[in-house]
Ligand SMILES: N[C@H](Cc1ccc(I)cc1)C(=O)NO
Ligand SMILES: [Zn+2]
């Protein structure tokens with residue numbers, strides 16, 4: 001049941017979250033020529049993120065950071081795990097994708113900064129991790145932060161991970177995907193996508209926005225296809241949601257080109273901060289439930 005009852009924990013944490021931190025991570029990730037799943041940039045950015053998350057987790061024996069190796073391509077996914085205190089078998093997942101692509105074809109030297117698609121999502125969940133550690137938050141359920149490889153070439157990294165989890169019988173109680181969070185292309189702030197997602201969880205997400213981000217306007221829309229990694233989890237029977245930056249066809253026009261830069265998202269991460277805050281509220285509210 002999606003009861004919202006962690007205000008005393010969530011509200012102080014939300015106030016610690018900063019757009020500047022998100023912007024820095026977007027800048028760091030955009031500095032790689034590209035983060036394509038088969039190039040050195042794709043491999044090196046994965047190793048960088050693993051180190052970054054490891055640094056942010058310093059001092060927390062309940063947090064581990066690992067890479068998930070994919071047999072048929074070079075880029076590894078990165079997973080940070082906050083082990084739950086007394087209900088650790090139930091898992092909450094916050095996801096984004098690490099890879100980037102240039103629609104003209106991506107070789108070692110092809111520029112694909114992927115600032116919005118999807119450094120913005122990785123940076124948003126990174127700020128959630130940083131804030132939880134800074135605030136000393138310890139969940140009862142396990143919370144996993146996932147930066148997927150190879151989303152742009154068919155949701156392949158998340159498909160392998162979701163399949164592996166389903167085959168192992170991991171009890172993932174909910175997944176939130178953040179893919180493109182920093183380009184405000186539409187009148188509303190957050191758009192809840194209703195296809196390839198779970199409607200009950202989408203209602204919970206909408207209620208979280210009303211409770212914790214009451215000044216924000218919410219819209220809904222559909223992709224019409226499996227438009228990001230949430231679809232991999234839905235396909236395996238898990239409950240997933242996709243809060244997205246804009247209405248369909250009003251998303252960032254620069255994606256999959258050399259012009260998907262932080263500058264072309266306004267050189268600030270104010271829009272991403274809304275999604276980072278929503279993701280924290282989601283993870284704490286779900287993560288605080290006992291068996
Ligand atoms: N196709 C998706 C981006 C995407 C997702 C939703 C909508 I509406 C428009 C565009 C992608 O490139 N994900 O990496
Ligand atoms: Zn994309």
Ligand SMILES: [Zn+2]
Nearest residue numbers: 117118179180
């Ligand atoms: Zn994307």
